[in-house]
Amino acid sequence: MNDVIEQSDLEKVGSVFSKEQMLAIRDKTRAAIHLIASKVKPGMVEEDAVAMAKDILAAQGMLRGWHDVYVRFGANTTKTFGAPSDPGVVLGENDIFFLDIGPIYQQWEGDGGDTFVTGTDPAMARSAEDARALFHAVRKKWQSEGWTGRQLYDFAESAARDMGWELNLDLSGHRISDFPHAAIYDGPMATVGFCPSPLVWVLEIHIRHPARRFGAFFEDMLLDDAYFR
Amino acid sequence: MIFARTSGPPGVEGISAPGGALARGGEVSAEIVDLTWLNASVMRLLLELPAAIRFDYQPGQFLAVVPADGAPRCFSMAAPPSGRIVELHVRYRGGRGFSQWLKEKARIADRVAIAGPYGDFAWRSRGGGRVILLATGTGIAPISAMLEHALAHNDKRQGLRLYWGGRHTDDFYRAPMFRRWQETHGNFVFVPVLSRRGAAGAGFAVGRVQDVALAEASNLHNVDVYACGSPGMVEDARARFLQRADMSPSRFFSDSFEPAAVAEKSGPAAPTVAVIVKRRESADRIEARIGDTLLAALKRAGFPLFSICGGRASCGTCKTGIVPAWSARLPPPSKIERNLLACLPDSRVDDRLACQITLTAGLDGLEICPSG
Numbered sequence: 001m002n003d004v005i006e007q008s009d010l011e012k013v014g015s016v017f018s019k020e021q022m023l024a025i026r027d028k029t030r031a032a033i034h035l036i037a038s039k040v041k042p043g044m045v046e047e048d049a050v051a052m053a054k055d056i057l058a059a060q061g062m063l064r065g066w067h068d069v070y071v072r073f074g075a076n077t078t079k080t081f082g083a084p085s086d087p088g089v090v091l092g093e094n095d096i097f098f099l100d101i102g103p104i105y106q107q108w109e110g111d112g113g114d115t116f117v118t119g120t121d122p123a124m125a126r127s128a129e130d131a132r133a134l135f136h137a138v139r140k141k142w143q144s145e146g147w148t149g150r151q152l153y154d155f156a157e158s159a160a161r162d163m164g165w166e167l168n169l170d171l172s173g174h175r176i177s178d179f180p181h182a183a184i185y186d187g188p189m190a191t192v193g194f195c196p197s198p199l200v201w202v203l204e205i206h207i208r209h210p211a212r213r214f215g216a217f218f219e220d221m222l223l224d225d226a227y228f229r
Numbered sequence: 230m231i232f233a234r235t236s237g238p239p240g241v242e243g244i245s246a247p248g249g250a251l252a253r254g255g256e257v258s259a260e261i262v263d264l265t266w267l268n269a270s271v272m273r274l275l276l277e278l279p280a281a282i283r284f285d286y287q288p289g290q291f292l293a294v295v296p297a298d299g300a301p302r303c304f305s306m307a308a309p310p311s312g313r314i315v316e317l318h319v320r321y322r323g324g325r326g327f328s329q330w331l332k333e334k335a336r337i338a339d340r341v342a343i344a345g346p347y348g349d350f351a352w353r354s355r356g357g358g359r360v361i362l363l364a365t366g367t368g369i370a371p372i373s374a375m376l377e378h379a380l381a382h383n384d385k386r387q388g389l390r391l392y393w394g395g396r397h398t399d400d401f402y403r404a405p406m407f408r409r410w411q412e413t414h415g416n417f418v419f420v421p422v423l424s425r426r427g428a429a430g431a432g433f434a435v436g437r438v439q440d441v442a443l444a445e446a447s448n449l450h451n452v453d454v455y456a457c458g459s460p461g462m463v464e465d466a467r468a469r470f471l472q473r474a475d476m477s478p479s480r481f482f483s484d485s486f487e488p489a490a491v492a493e494k495s496g497p498a499a500p501t502v503a504v505i506v507k508r509r510e511s512a513d514r515i516e517a518r519i520g521d522t523l524l525a526a527l528k529r530a531g532f533p534l535f536s537i538c539g540g541r542a543s544c545g546t547c548k549t550g551i552v553p554a555w556s557a558r559l560p561p562p563s564k565i566e567r568n569l570l571a572c573l574p575d576s577r578v579d580d581r582l583a584c585q586i587t588l589t590a591g592l593d594g595l596e597i598c599p600s601g
Binding site: 055 | 269270321322396397425435537538541543544545546565568569571572573574
């Protein structure tokens with residue numbers, strides 16, 4: 001009973017919430033991530049990539065964000081949400097980077113992230129692929145089993161370990177809504193004792209190499225298979 | 230006396246320090262004698278004061294590092310008074326401020342100008358009863374100073390329970406010391422509290438410090454509560470503790486630090502300027518600390534401004550109208566601020582982001598219209 005009450009409280013939405021608009025900002029977010037990533041090149045300094053990302057988002061009317069724009073290069077991909085990057089990191093020819101953006105389009109919040117590699121380092125390439133694969137493995141458990149947030153991230157942690165990665169549970173899913181979701185619930189999905197509803201949560205996967213200084217990140221809205229084809 | 234250096238914090242060169250005792254509001258030059266990283270983002274800064282200076286402070290108080298450009302940075306002393314050495318904990322914040330200077334340029338024997346002590350956050354407990362201490366982040370510094378004082382001087386039967394909140398296990402940079410104290414002082418209990426589940430292992434509570442503390446406190450009769458850290462924690466802790474009928478309002482003591490991107494540390498006693506908050510038919514005058522952002526000043530004065538992104542010029546929720554005559558006197562907006570203002574709904578030509586305006590002496594009398 002407590003979980004039911006808690007779920008209705010934690011999954012409240014604002015007055016202009018709409019499924020269509022949430023899906024629209026999700027699409028815009030994913031498109032922006034790939035557009036920004038396509039313009040990130042070896043030799044760039046991370047701070048310049050962040051500025052470029054903000055220019056691109058501004059041009060699309062999405063500069064406003066409920067969190068800052070993160071483009072992380074190399075060893076900075078191990079940094080957790082909100083942690084300052086080491087300054088002056090230059091993207092190498094054989095390197096890794098990820099994006100994490102949380103744009104607000106008009107009144108709706110987007111949030112997404114993805115990881116990209118610039119060379120042929122097999123471990124880096126595998127980490128980017130595994131972050132996406134783990135995202136979908138967790139999402140499928142949500143879809144097929146109806147697991148709670150806690151169960152989903154217990155599974156994610158175990159599965160990440162089996163894949164050879166360490167899961168950063170500081171980035172463990174959160175609410176999303178018509179702006180601002182933070183006024184409703186600003187906590188992690190990983191602590192909720194109910195099965196999260198679609199459209200109003202994002203699932204985050206941040207894995208790190210157990211020995212080397214890089215990681216990979218993937219984040220998208222919690223939705224069923226039909227939205228990932 | 231003029232201190233000449235080849236390097237120093239931005240704007241601190243050429244400080245004139247008084248001789249003799251450190252007067253309240255005066256400034257003296259202190260020497261950096263140790264600079265050690267306590268974890269990935271917090272530095273321990275040890276300053277040595279001149280031999281002629283007496284710096285008497287109460288554990289819990291803070292001092293100001295005073296750059297000549299009028300943007301003081303305030304830090305609580307992290308240990309009780311001990312001769313000429315003062316210990317501060319400085320969180321690295323990047324940018325071009327004091328913490329960046331410490332990280333990149335400061336060397337042993339460099340000098341900084343300081344003033345103080347300031348603040349009324351201090352140990353008030355007189356023995357008997359119990360004490361609950363709440364801290365987040367570097368809010369542990371004044372709490373730690375008070376605890377060290379209390380354990381050395383107070384009633385050994387007085388129960389002291391410290392709840393220190395952090396996001397990651399690495400945040401608890403003073404945990405080994407607190408665990409030693411717990412072993413040697415039977416009346417002291419240390420509870421590290423992780424805000425999120427994450428890498429929590431044995432010995433960590435999970436949640437918000439105030440929630441964990443309240444859940445463990447079945448009875449608040451004869452209990453003193455000290456809270457220091459983020460404004461959100463302090464304000465919520467105050468509200469929630471005082472909701473309890475058995476908690477005495479006069480026994481809740483607190484000091485708020487500003488959010489990461491807003492200011493290094495807040496405090497009530499630094500130099501101030503007036504800000505006039507205009508409404509249609511009335512106006513409020515608030516006293517704001519020089520060096521604070523306009524956002525921090527308005528929040529401290531009780532104006533209900535949102536700041537979802539934490540002062541990073543991302544969300545636009547602190548958009549504030551500036552009276553046109555004052556707009557031209559503000560530094561122009563950065564490209565990021567300008568672009569963000571341009572994409573906000575209903576943005577007007579004299580709107581600015583309160584988080585991006587640093588109050589200086591030249592802005593004394595600044596007139597704003599928060600509702601546009």
